[in-house]
Amino acid sequence: MNDLSHLRLDFPVLQRRVHGKPLVFLDSAASSQKPKQVLDVMDAAYRTYYANVHRGAYLLSEESTAAYEQARGKVARFINAARAEIAFTRGATTALNTVAFGWGMDHLRAGDRIVLTMMEHHANVVPWQLVARRTGAELVYVPMTDDYRLDLKRLSELLDERVKVVSFTGMSNVTGTMPPVAEIAGLARQCGSLVVVDAAQLVTHAPVDVQQLGADFVAFSGHKMLGPTGIGALWGRPEVLEEMEPFEGGGEMISDVRLDGSTWAPVPHKFEAGTPPIIEAIGLGAAVDYLDKIGMESVRRHEMELTAYALSRLAELPAVRVFGPAEVDHRGGVISFALADVHPHDVATILDQDGIAIRAGHHCAKPLTRTLGVPATARASFQVYTTREDVDALVDGLRRVQEVFRVD
Numbered sequence: 001m002n003d004l005s006h007l008r009l010d011f012p013v014l015q016r017r018v019h020g021k022p023l024v025f026l027d028s029a030a031s032s033q034k035p036k037q038v039l040d041v042m043d044a045a046y047r048t049y050y051a052n053v054h055r056g057a058y059l060l061s062e063e064s065t066a067a068y069e070q071a072r073g074k075v076a077r078f079i080n081a082a083r084a085e086i087a088f089t090r091g092a093t094t095a096l097n098t099v100a101f102g103w104g105m106d107h108l109r110a111g112d113r114i115v116l117t118m119m120e121h122h123a124n125v126v127p128w129q130l131v132a133r134r135t136g137a138e139l140v141y142v143p144m145t146d147d148y149r150l151d152l153k154r155l156s157e158l159l160d161e162r163v164k165v166v167s168f169t170g171m172s173n174v175t176g177t178m179p180p181v182a183e184i185a186g187l188a189r190q191c192g193s194l195v196v197v198d199a200a201q202l203v204t205h206a207p208v209d210v211q212q213l214g215a216d217f218v219a220f221s222g223h224k225m226l227g228p229t230g231i232g233a234l235w236g237r238p239e240v241l242e243e244m245e246p247f248e249g250g251g252e253m254i255s256d257v258r259l260d261g262s263t264w265a266p267v268p269h270k271f272e273a274g275t276p277p278i279i280e281a282i283g284l285g286a287a288v289d290y291l292d293k294i295g296m297e298s299v300r301r302h303e304m305e306l307t308a309y310a311l312s313r314l315a316e317l318p319a320v321r322v323f324g325p326a327e328v329d330h331r332g333g334v335i336s337f338a339l340a341d342v343h344p345h346d347v348a349t350i351l352d353q354d355g356i357a358i359r360a361g362h363h364c365a366k367p368l369t370r371t372l373g374v375p376a377t378a379r380a381s382f383q384v385y386t387t388r389e390d391v392d393a394l395v396d397g398l399r400r401v402q403e404v405f406r407v408d
C-alpha cells in the first residue's frame with residue numbers, strides 16, 4: 001500500500017477539531033488544504049523581499065521578479081512545458097475565459113461548432129456559451145455512457161469539418177471520470193479542431209505531460225493543488241499563444257501604447273494584464289515543489305488505492321448509490337453519491353456534526369447533475385493527505401445518517 005499518511009502533519013488545519021471531533025476533510029475537490037511548506041514560502045516572501053514585479057530597478061523588485069519567474073518555471077516543468085508557455089491567471093476559470101474569448105472571438109463564426117461534454121464544470125460551459133452567442137457558433141455536447149464514461153463513439157460521430165474547438169474536462173469534479181485525453185485530442189485534431197483541456201482536477205490527481213496530451217491549451221487552478229487561491233495557469237502551444245489576442249488589456253501586457261493603438265509584450269506576458277498575484281504565484285511554485293517531492297505517480301497510486309477502498313466500503317451500505325465509474329483506472333478520487341432519498345444537504349449537515357466535511361450540491365455542473373436525475377449529490381473528494389481512516393469515518397457517519405432518517 002502506498003501510504004502517504006505521514007504527510008498529514010504538514011497540514012496545520014488537519015490538526016484542528018471541529019464540533020469537538022477531529023477534522024475529517026473530504027472536500028478537496030472544491031479546494032485543497034495547504035501544507036506549511038507553501039504557507040512558509042508565502043510568509044517569507046511577504047516578510048523579506050515583497051515588491052511589485054517587472055518594474056523596479058531595485059533589489060527587492062529584482063528578487064520578487066526572480067521568485068515569480070522561477071515559480072513559472074516550476075509550474076512549466078510540472079507539466080513538462082517550457083516556461084514561456086505558461087501564463088499565470090486567476091485560476092482555471094480565467095484561463096478558460098482567456099481561450100474562449102481570446103481565441104474564440106477571432107476564430108468562430110455562424111456554422112462553426114464548439115464541442116463540449118455533459119461532464120463539464122460551468123467554467124468550461126458558460127464562457128463558450130457567451131462566445132457562441134456573440135459569434136453565432138453552435139454548442140454541441142458529448143453524452144456520457146451508462147457507466148459514467150464519455151461516449152467516445154458519439155464523439156467520433158460528431159467530429160466533422162464544422163467543429164472548430166473541442167473543450168473537455170480531464171477529470172470530472174462530480175463523477176471523478178477521467179476521459180482518455182490523448183485519444184480525444186487525437187480524434188479532434190484529425191478534423192482540424194482546437195483542443196482545450198480543463199485540467200482543474202486532473203493536474204492534482206495524476207501526472208500531466210502536455211507533450212503527450214496533444215492539446216492546444218490546458219487550464220488549471222493553484223488552490224486545488226495545495227497552492228493558494230487567486231492563482232492558476234494557462235498552458236498553450238507556443239504557436240497558438242503567439243497568434244492569440246490578449247483577453248484583458250492594461251499594464252504589464254504591452255510593448256508600446258500610443259493614442260491610436262498598442263502592441264503586445266511577448267508571450268506569456270501579453271496574457272498577464274495588471275499587477276499579477278505575485279505571492280500566490282510563488283506559493284503555487286512551492287505547492288509544485290511539494291507535489292514533485294511526493295511524485296505525481298505516487299499521488300495517483302495513493303488515490304487509486306484509496307478510491308478502490310472507498311468504493312468497496314460504500315458498497316457495504318445498500319442505500320448508497322455512487323455516480324461514477326466503478327473501475328479506478330478510469331476515475332480519480334472524487335466520489336459523488338446519494339443516500340436513499342435523504343437530501344444531500346441533510347447528509348452533509350449530519351456529517352458535519354461529526355467533524356466530517358463533504359460537499360453537497362450541484363458542484364457547478366448543473367447539466368451533469370440534471371443528467372444524473374438528481375438536483376444535487378453528496379460528494380467526498382480526496383487529496384494526498386486523505387487516509388483510509390477518513391473513509392472509515394465517512395462510512396460510520398453515513399450509518400448515523402441512516403439511523404436519523406431511518407433508512408434500511
Ligand code: PLP
Pocket residue numbers: 029030090091092093094121123124169171172173198200201221223364
Ligand atoms: N473545472 C473543474 C473540473 C473544476 O472542478 C473547477 C472548480 O471546481 C473549475 C474548473 C473552476 O476552477 P476555479 O474556480 O478554481 O477557477
